[in-house]
Amino acid sequence: MIKKNTPKERRIILKHADDPKYSNRIDCYLREGGYAMLKKSLKMKPEEIGEEVLQSGVRGRGGAGFPAGMKWKFLDRKSGKPIYLICNADESEPGTFKDRQIIHKDPHQLIEGMMIAAYAIQAKQAFIYIRAEFFEGAKILERAIEEAKEKGFCGEKILGSKYSCDLVVHRGAGAYICGEETGLIESLEGKRPNPRIKPPYFPAVLGLYQCPTIVNNVETLCNVKHVLEIGGKAFSEIGKPNNTGTRIWCVSGHVKKPGYYEFECGALTLGEMIYDVCGGLLPGRSLQAVIPGGSSSKILRADERFSGKLKDGTEFDWGVEDIPLDFDGPMAAGTMSGSGGIIVMDDSVDMVEAMANINAFYAHESCGQCTPCREGSLWMRKITKRMCDGGAREEDADLLLSVANQIEGRTICAFGEAAAWPTQSFIAKFRDHFEDKAKNPERKKSSLQLI
Amino acid sequence: MNLSADTIQEIDQIIPKYPEKRSAALMVIHLIQDEIGAIDLEACEWIAQKLEVQPINIQELITFYPMLREKPWGKKHLRVCRTLPCALRGSYATCQSLEKKLGVKEGHVSDNGEYSLEFMECLADCGEGPVVMVDEQTYENVDAEKAVLLADLLLKGKLDSSKKFVSYEQALVSESKTKASVKSKSSKK
Ligand SMILES: Cc1cc2nc3c(=O)[nH]c(=O)nc-3n(C[C@H](O)[C@H](O)[C@H](O)COP(=O)(O)O)c2cc1C
Ligand code: SF4
Ligand code: FES
DSSP: OOOOOOOOOOOSTTTTTTOTTOOSSHHHHHHTTTTHHHHHHHTSOHHHHHHHHHHHTOBOSSSSOOBHHHHHHTOOOSSOOOOEEEEEEOOOSTTOOSHHHHHHHOHHHHHHHHHHHHHHHTOSEEEEEEOTTOHHHHHHHHHHHHHHHHTTSSBSSGGGSSOOBEEEEEEOOSOGGGGSHHHHHHHHTTSOOOOOOTTTOOTTTSOGGGSOEEEEEHHHHHHHHHHHHHOHHHHHTSEETTEESEEEEEEEESSSSOEEEEEETTSSBHHIIIIIISOOSOTTOOEEEEEOSSTTSOOEETTOEEEEEOTTSOEEEEEGGGOBSSSHHHHHTTSOOTTSEEEEEETTOOHHHHHHHHHHHHHHHOOSOSHHHHHHHHHHHHHHHHIIIIIOOTTHHHHHHHHHHHHTTSSSSTHHHHHHHHHHHHHHHHHHHHHHHHHSOSOOTTSOOOO | OOOOHHHHHHHHHHGGGSSSGGGGHHHHHHHHHHHHSSOOHHHHHHHHHHHTSOHHHHHHHHTTSTTOOSSOOOSEEEEEEOSHHHHTTTHHHHHHHHHHHHTOOTTSBOTTSSEEEEEESOOSOGGGOSOEEETTEEEOSOOHHHHHHHHHHHHTTOTTTOSSOOOHHHHHHHHHHHHHHHHHHHHHO
C-alpha cells in the first residue's frame, strides 16, 4: 500500500500559539516583531489599508464568509457620526474553538489586528465582545490591552500619531444569540440581545448607538495584520481564488485526534482532514456523518455524492471525503464551511438522538422575538425528545420537516435558518433513522445518550 | 446592599469607558454578581439608579441571559457542556456521575449550599470534551470515570492543587512559568 503524506499545516494565525517558548505577554510578542505592522500602517493612509484588505480577498471567519474589505467599504462615512469597531469574540457556534486559542495564547496579535483595522476605518472606539464563559480570556485581554497602552499601541495618540482609539473588553452573559452581529450590538448597548431587522439596520450604516459600525470575527481581524505584513496581493495568492488565506478548522467528535488545525484554504479535503490529519476514526468504527461548519450547517451523510459545476466552470463529482476544505467546496456540496467547526459522527451514533441534542440547543438559544423561531425550535426539541424517550410516531419525520420549513426565511435573523437547516438536512438524509424509531422505539443499549 | 469599596471603585471605573452609561450594564452586573452571588431586586434598583435606567431595564437582562442569576449558585459551581460534540464523547454520563457524587441534581444547589451543577451549551472547547468548568477553571476530557475522581478531589478540597487535573487556564500559566524559568536559565549563561 502506498502511504500517503499527511497534508502539512500552514500556521499563520496560530504560528506561535503552541510554541513552548511563547507566552501571551507583550515582551514575547514584541520579540517576534509584534506591532511593527501597526507602526507601518499608521504611516499609510487609512484608505490604502482598506484597499490592501479588499485586494487580499480575505473573507469573514465568523460564519457568513463575507469579504472583509467589501464590508468596510459599506461604512457610512458621510453621516459624520462616530464610527465603531467591534470584535466578535462570542465564539458560540457549537463545534468551534479557534478564537479561544487566539485570545488565550496570542492576544496581542488580535489587538494589533484590531488597531490596524480601527485606524483603517477611522474608528473612534473599539470593543471586544467576549463570551462570559471565557473568564480567563477576558482577563488576559484586559491585561494585554494595559500592556499595549503602556507602550502606546492603543489609547491616546497611538505611537505619537494624531490617531486615538480606546479598546474596551465587554463580557457577554452566556447567550448564543449575542454572536449574531445585531444581537451583539443590542447587548453592547445594555439591552436584551434581540437581533435587529436588516434592512435598515446594517451595522455598517446603523450599528452601535445608530452609528456606522464594523463587526468582525477574531480570526478575521488577526488576518488584517497578516494582509498588511505580506501585502494584499500576496495574501490573495495564499489558498485559492475567492478562498484566500488560511483557515483554522476545529475538528470534534469521533476522530482519534480532534483539535484545531490551520491550513491554506483548499489545501486538503474533508477526507484528508479526518483520516490523515485527525488520525481517522476510533477502532472498529466507520464514518456515518459529518457536520462541516458548526452545528448550524447542513449535515453530510458518509455515502452521499455531489456533482455539478463550480463557479470557475470546472465540473466536480465528489464523495463526502473529496470535498475541499475552503469556503466554496462545502457550499458546492449543499452545506457551508460556516465557522470551521467540523463535527464527525461514527456509526455508533443514533441520528435521532443527535438531532434531539441539536434541537435542544436551538430551543434554548432562540431569543424569542419571532414566533416561527421561538415556537418552532421548541416544537422540534419536544418532538425529537419524545422520539428518544420511546414515543416515536410514524409521522414524526414529516412533522419535523414541516415545522422546520415554516421557520426558514420567516425570521428577523439568520438564527432561523441555523435552527431549520439541521432538521431539514437530517430528515432529508437520515429519514430512514427517523422512521425506524417508530418501529423500534427503545433506546439501544449500544448507543450513547445524547439527550 | 453592602458592596465592597473595591467593587464600587471598579464599577465607577468601568462606566466612563462607554459612550453611554447603559452599555456598562452587563459589566456592572458581573461585578456585583461575582461579589454577592446574584442580582436581587435591591441590586437591580441599585444598578438602575447608577446607570440612569429603570429597574426593569436591568431585570430584563437578568431574566434573559443564562449566566445571570436571581438566586445564587452553590459555593462551588460546576458547569458541564451538554452540546453535541461533548455529548458525542459522553457528557451526559459525566453530568450523571457528578450528580451522584456531589449529591446535587443538575440545575440545582445542594442542600448544604456547597455545590451546584448546571448543564451548559457549547463552551467552545469541543475538541477536548467532555468539558467541565469548576467556577472559572476549565477541565478537559472529563469522562464519567474521571468525573468521579474530579468530584472526589473537589470534596476533599484538593482539586486546585491536583496534578491529575490541570485546568486549561492553569496550563496557560504554568506553561509560561516554565518558559520564564527556561528564559532565566538561558540568560544566566
Ligand atoms: C445565530 C448566529 C450566531 C453567530 N455567532 C457568531 C459567533 O459566535 N462569532 C462570530 O464571529 N460570528 C458569529 N455570527 C456571525 C456574525 O453575525 C457576523 O456575521 C460576524 O461576526 C461578522 O464577522 P466576519 O465578517 O469577520 O465573519 C453569528 C451569526 C448568527 C446568525
Ligand atoms: S430568528 Fe430567532 S433568534 Fe433570530 S430574532 Fe427571530 S426569534 Fe430571535
Ligand atoms: S460542545 Fe462542549 S465545548 Fe463545544
